[in-house]
Amino acid sequence: MDIHEIYRSKLCTPDEAARLVPSDSHVAMGMAVAEPPALLAALARRIEAGDLSGMRLWYFHSMAHAAQSVLKRELLGKVRPHCMFLSGVERALVKADPAAAEALIDFVPTAFSASPQVLREEIALDTCVTMVSPMGKHGYFTFGTANDYTGAAAKAAKRLIVEVNPLMPRVFGESPLHVSEVDAIVEHRSPLLEVAEHAASAEDERIAEIIAEMIDDGACLQMGIGNLPAAVCRRLANRKNLGIHTELLTPALASLMNCGAANNRRKTTFPGRGVFTFAMGDTAFYEWLDDNQAVYSLPVDVVNDPRHIAKNDHVVSVNATLQVDLSGACNSEHMLGHQYSGSGGQLDFVRGANASKGGISIIACHSTAKNGTVSRIVPQLDGPVTTPRNDVHWIVTEHGAACLRGKTLRERADAMIALAHPKFRDELARAV
Known part of the structure; x- marks a missing residue:
């Protein structure tokens, strides 16, 4: 098959892709702007339906898409966040219910530079889900705004599910990702999360x-x-x-x-x-x-x-x-x-x-x-x-x-x- 046939053979809906994730597994998600909203929402639906349990979610710096899906307060306990860097999402959970939130969010002290090693060597990573830029003419996606630990997680995980967003920039660099390395592809156009610059004090x-x-x-x-x-x-x-x-x-x-x-x-x-x-x-x-x-x-x-x-x-x-x-x-x-x-x-x-x-x-x-x-x-x-x-x-x-x-x-x-x-x-x- 050529690259386009490979791509089409792996194309599926968010719900179909989410069904590939087993219960009682370690899952890494793309961080910050690379959070895949359609995939995370589909995983949240499975958790809410009682069809997915014991998911341990590994990540740095969560943002709105995770907050509105897998990190919703009512899902904590059914999904176990393993957070290596708390953002406003986790801080809001802690502020709302300090005792319960801290009991349900596992903080993992880790230098950012060590996070790829943790995901490669310290856990049995089952699945990686992340947003990527569209496939290029030679069959390669890029990790766009978030290379960080995602390249390592993508290679270490037993299965890799990507959410292709035409608005995710194609970025030059290392950690190329070929379509043959991907297990499932979801297409979803969504505005990239923005971080506004505020007036300095x-x-x-x-x-x-x-x-x-x-x-x-x-x-x-x-x-x-x-x-x-x-x-x-x-x-x-x-x-x-x-x-x-x-x-x-x-x-x-x-x-x-x-x-x-x-x-x-x-x-x-x-x-x-x-x-x-x-x-x-x-x-x-x-x-x-x-x-x-x-x-x-x-x-x-x-x-x-x-x-x-x-x-x-x-x-x-x-x-x-x-x-x-x-x-x-x-x-x-x-x-x-x-x-x-x-x-x-x-x-x-x-x-x-x-x-x-x-x-x-x-x-x-x-x-x-x-x-x-x-x-x-x-x-x-x-x-x-x-x-x-x-x-x-x-x-x-x-x-x-x-x-x-x-x-x-x-x-x-x-x-x-x-x-x-x-x-x-x-x-x-x-x-x-």
């Missing part, structure tokens, strides 16, 4: 101003998610020869490529191309991403490997945290007694930037929370250590920047107190 704007001043021509950028990284990018349009090697590609980073500030020419790895492992943005951004040879998609265990990151010179890593203690240790994932997100790729990029020639690792943090009533600079962390004090390089708040590398504990404490809001400095000084 005054604190974000001040922090962004400080960080932008630390970024020189020729830097290779990794930016996290949110209003702060976008505010930093807006201040870099006049830079020259920037590079991009980031786990998350956003419209803010794309704008630096569009204006010529980021041409990726000085990169050691994949010169001339911005590298990423997953992408989120708006419709215009997804259209820009489609068939764009200036960007390159790689699996997360490559993109987030500190050894690979460090091959580029002058890497600047910018990430956010929730809380910093007086020694510089960062809690970026736990808040108010609950798991808030996950470690993600923060430590990978901190270490990669630290090992890069001329590299800078920056952790950004508002000095206060709860409308200024709580200090984010604390004597001791309230949660796990996401980035150890041994690895922290620069900490930035709206009150300034401090390099902690090579500093004693006393010097670090003094530096962190200076970054705290003035009304909490005396209290922090007494805790030293």
